[in-house]
Every structure is written in structure tokens, then in C-alpha cells.
Amino acid sequence: MARDWQPDFEQLVDNHQSMVFSLALRMTGDRGLAEEIAQDVFLELDRHLGKIESAAHACFWLRRVAISRSADALRRRRVRGIGLWVELEEHHGLQLEPRTSPLGGRLEGLLAMLPEPQRAALILRYQEDLTPEEIAASLDAPVATVKSNLQRGLKLLRAKAATHLKEFVREKEYARGV
Amino acid sequence: MDEFERELRQAFARQPAPPGLKNRIMQRRRTASSRRSFPFFAWNGLAASFVSVSLCILAALAIYGGYEQRQAEQRRKAEDVRQQVLIALRITNRALNHMNHQLAAHGRARQESGDN
Amino acid sequence: MKNRIIAFIFAAVALAMPALAQTAQLPAPSPIEKELAARASNVSEVTLDKNTLAFASRFMNGKDKDKDTTKQLIDGLEGIYVRDYEFDKEGQFTTEQIEQLRTYYARGEWSSIVRERDRKTGESTDVMVKVANGKTVGMFILDVEPKEVSIVLILGPIRMEDLNKLKNISGLDALSGVEIKTKDKEKKDGEQ
Numbered sequence: 455m456a457r458d459w460q461p462d463f464e465q466l467v468d469n470h471q472s473m474v475f476s477l478a479l480r481m482t483g484d485r486g487l488a489e490e491i492a493q494d495v496f497l498e499l500d501r502h503l504g505k506i507e508s509a510a511h512a513c514f515w516l517r518r519v520a521i522s523r524s525a526d527a528l529r530r531r532r533v534r535g536i537g538l539w540v541e542l543e544e545h546h547g548l549q550l551e552p553r554t555s556p557l558g559g560r561l562e563g564l565l566a567m568l569p570e571p572q573r574a575a576l577i578l579r580y581q582e583d584l585t586p587e588e589i590a591a592s593l594d595a596p597v598a599t600v601k602s603n604l605q606r607g608l609k610l611l612r613a614k615a616a617t618h619l620k621e622f623v624r625e626k627e628y629a630r631g632v
Numbered sequence: 633m634d635e636f637e638r639e640l641r642q643a644f645a646r647q648p649a650p651p652g653l654k655n656r657i658m659q660r661r662r663t664a665s666s667r668r669s670f671p672f673f674a675w676n677g678l679a680a681s682f683v684s685v686s687l688c689i690l691a692a693l694a695i696y697g698g699y700e701q702r703q704a705e706q707r708r709k710a711e712d713v714r715q716q717v718l719i720a721l722r723i724t725n726r727a728l729n730h731m732n733h734q735l736a737a738h739g740r741a742r743q744e745s746g747d748n
Numbered sequence: 749m750k751n752r753i754i755a756f757i758f759a760a761v762a763l764a765m766p767a768l769a770q771t772a773q774l775p776a777p778s779p780i781e782k783e784l785a786a787r788a789s790n791v792s793e794v795t796l797d798k799n800t801l802a803f804a805s806r807f808m809n810g811k812d813k814d815k816d817t818t819k820q821l822i823d824g825l826e827g828i829y830v831r832d833y834e835f836d837k838e839g840q841f842t843t844e845q846i847e848q849l850r851t852y853y854a855r856g857e858w859s860s861i862v863r864e865r866d867r868k869t870g871e872s873t874d875v876m877v878k879v880a881n882g883k884t885v886g887m888f889i890l891d892v893e894p895k896e897v898s899i900v901l902i903l904g905p906i907r908m909e910d911l912n913k914l915k916n917i918s919g920l921d922a923l924s925g926v927e928i929k930t931k932d933k934e935k936k937d938g939e940q
Contacts, residue, residue: 727891
């Protein structure tokens with residue numbers, strides 16, 4: 455079937471490299487690994503370019519594969535009996551670049567403590583601004599499961615953040631001169 | 633959406649891709665590509681003339697600029713090989729990291745069971 | 749779609765032709781690899797012989813840190829042969845096939861220095877070295893995960909410690925490199 459939209463690989467890289475990298479970074483908490491995943495995702499896109507039907511399809515496909523490959527990478531690196539967040543703290547220090555939100559770096563560390571399905575759902579919700587239905591399509595999961603993961607993930611994040619954010623709020627207030 | 637969720641959204645603004653990521657992707661793509669399309673010559677008089685002229689130009693280039701072309705080609709080939717080396721090293725690194733994790737897990741399991 | 753570059757396996761050839769132990773040559777692929785490739789969703793195969801590596805090394809000058817590190821790693825090597833098979837789902841290969849792969853390599857002059865097994869997940873890692881005249885002249889790694897099998901064969905003077913340089917190369921620095929300690933090595937040797 456002929457299609458009107460012609461994929462331009464380089465343009466797709468330009469348009470979506472930040473998205474793919476950020477998804478991988480938030481899932482794994484590791485910049486180097488996230489870049490490796492991003493490269494792999496785009497090379498896989500190149501192999502499947504003939505099956506991409508539109509710009510929106512490309513975006514959907516990239517999100518889906520980025521999350522899937524990130525989950526695979528996490529599984530490969532998982533150490534029996536130790537959660538990923540411990541490994542991250544011990545070996546990678548979550549050294550993220552400074553950003554506009556003073557809570558950004560800490561929140562990502564807290565995110566790393568969540569189970570992968572909840573983490574993936576929250577990332578797609580708050581980074582990509584997807585609805586639960588769109589998240590379900592991206593993760594190939596039932597909508598009810600996604601909603602449950604969002605709810606539980608957010609609840610867990612709030613609870614963990616509450617104990618960690620007091621000092622951050624104090625820092626913020628100090629910076630404001632409060 | 634409450635304050636926490638708003639801060640969450642702000643905190644999870646997309647990170648810019650690392651500098652040079654696109655170049656590395658494009659390089660790997662070039663290395664991975666194994667398809668070449670070759671010009672198809674339509675053997676009519678005009679095409680034959682075009683080919684003849686092209687060959688003459690190429691011959692001139694070969695005589696006067698061949699060395700630089702070969703050098704550039706060699707550099708490109710060397711870069712392709714380097715990319716293959718990186719692919720091999722990447723796979724090696726993954727395998728070794730997995731090994732490290734297994735060894736670490738094994739060590740911890742032994743400690744817990746009092747074998748050490 | 750499968751990406752195909754070329755990879756070969758060494759040990760059977762080395763056994764059959766002892767003279768070749770001094771000059772590494774491309775090994776013949778194990779029949780198991782074809783079976784794995786047929787079921788894999790993504791195949792990566794790399795083969796780089798001595799001449800190709802030497803050629804590429806000439807162009808890796810010291811101006812680029814990554815190229816310099818790569819050059820240090822490959823200088824003097826006789827060959828790099830790597831295969832990686834990724835599968836869409838688990839259960840695409842059997843333990844018997846992996847054992848056949850391992851047996852294919854674990855003959856003759858190859859000595860095992862790491863042998864890790866996880867019976868619950870089926871994951872395993874084997875690392876073997878080939879020593880001649882007191883020097884390491886080859887390294888073999890067989891890494892098995894539920895959805896991925898990796899075969900790495902490096903011929904030439906390579907040491908595990910050299911592979912720590914991997915983490916200095918951009919794009920590879922996420923991974924922790926080699927951390928084998930003598931104590932573990934002795935344990936593994938004792939378990940042989």
C-alpha cells in the first residue's frame with residue numbers, strides 16, 4: 455500500500471533523540487547506558503523503517519522500543535537480592551546534570567527505587583504526557599494495569615519523597631532567602 | 633494535578649541528548665548498512681556519451697587526485713573497522729558486566745550461607 | 749531483519765592443526781550458531797583478522813581519546829570474533845545447545861577461569877583463556893541470558909586487566925569493566 459509519508463531517518467533522529475535518550479536515562483539512571491540504548495533503538499528503527507507509516511507511528515514506535523530495551527538492559531544488570539537503586543548509588547552516583555528543577559536529580563533517584571512497570575508508567579505519564587490509554591498501547595499492557603501502576607507508583611514516590619524532600623525544600627527556601 | 637505532580641512534570645522534562653549522539657548513530661548506521669545501489673546504465677547514445685565523459689573525468693581525477701581519494705577511502709574503511717571493533721567491544725563489555733554481577737551475587741550468597 | 753557481519757569460532761581448528769596455535773586463524777562456525785541465528789531477532793557478528801585490525805590501528809592516532817584507547821586494546825591482536833544473538837522471547841535455545849557450544853570451545857589448550865551458573869534463571873558465563881609459553885594468547889567468553897547469547901573470542905596477547913580499558917571508551921563507560929579478583933579465580937580453578 456502506498457503511503458504519503460516518507461521517512462527521513464536523519465530527521466527522525468533529530469526530532470526524537472532527546473526523547474529516546476531521556477526515556478532510557480529515566481529507566482536506567484545511567485547516562486552511558488542510556489546513550490548506548492538510544493543508539494541501539496535508532497539502529498533498530500533503521501531496520502524497521504519500511505514498516506513505519508507516519509510521523510506519529512515513528513514516535514510511538516520509538517517510545518515503545520526505548521522502554522523495552524531499557525527494561526532488557528536493567529534485567530541484564532540486575533544483581534540477585536539487591537535492588538537496582540542500591541547498585542546505582544554504589545556504582546553510578548546518579549550524577550545527573552543540574553537542571554531547572556532543584557528536585558529533579560533527587561526525584562529521579564527516587565524513581566529508580568520503583569519497580570520497572572511503575573517506573574515506566576510514570577515516565578511516560580510525566581515526561582511524555584501520555585494518557586493511561588496511550589501508555590497502555592506503548593507498553594502493550596491492559597489499561598487497568600497501567601492505571602494501577604500509575605496510582606501505586608505515584609503513591610510510593612510521594613511516600614519516599616516525603617522523607618527525602620524536607621531538606622530539599624529547606625535548600626530551596628534558603629536559596630530564596632526565606 | 634497537585635503540586636507534587638506539577639513538580640514531577642517539571643523535574644521530568646526531557647534531557648537533551650548527549651553531544652555527538654546523532655553523529656554516532658549515523659556512523660553506526662553507515663557501518664551496518666550492507667546495501668549498495670549501483671547506477672543502472674541505460675545503453676542509449678546519450679547515456680553512453682555521458683558515461684564516456686564521466687570516465688574521462690574520473691581518469692583525470694585518478695591521475696591528478698587519486699592519491700587523496702584513496703587516502704580518504706582508506707580512512708573511511710578504517711573508521712568502518714573501528715565501528716565494528718566498537719560493536720565487538722560493546723558486546724564484550726556487556727558479557728563481562730553480566731559476569732561481574734553473577735560473581736558478585738555468588739559472593740554475597742556465599743557470605744550469607746557462611747561459606748567464607 | 750538481521751544484521752550480519754561475520755564471526756568464527758577457533759577451538760576446533762586449533763585442535764586439528766596444532767601448528768596454528770602459534771598463528772591464530774579464523775575458526776569455523778559451530779553448527780549451533782546457525783541454529784541460534786535462525787531463531788534470533790537480531791544477530792550481530794563481527795570478524796576482524798590480524799591484517800584488518802592492523803590496518804585500522806594505523807588510523808587511530810593519539811588525537812582522539814576514544815581512538816587511542818581502542819588502538820591500545822587492539823594493537824598486537826591476532827583477531828576478534830564476536831557473535832551476539834538476541835531473541836524476542838525466552839526459550840529460543842536449549843541448555844543442550846549451550847553445552848554443545850561450550851564443549852566446542854572447551855577443548856585442548858583452553859582453560860576455564862570463570863564458570864558462573866544460575867540454575868533458576870538459566871543464566872551463565874564462561875570465561876576461558878588460552879596460554880602458550882606462559883603467555884595468554886586468547887580469551888573466550890560465552891555469556892548466556894534468557895534472551896541473549898554472546899560469544900566473544902579474542903586471539904592474541906589480551907589480558908582480563910586490559911579489558912578494564914573498555915570503560916574509558918565513550919558509549920561503553922556505563923559498564924563496570926572487569927572485576928575478577930584473585931580469590932574468585934582461585935575458587936573457580938578449585939571448582940574445575
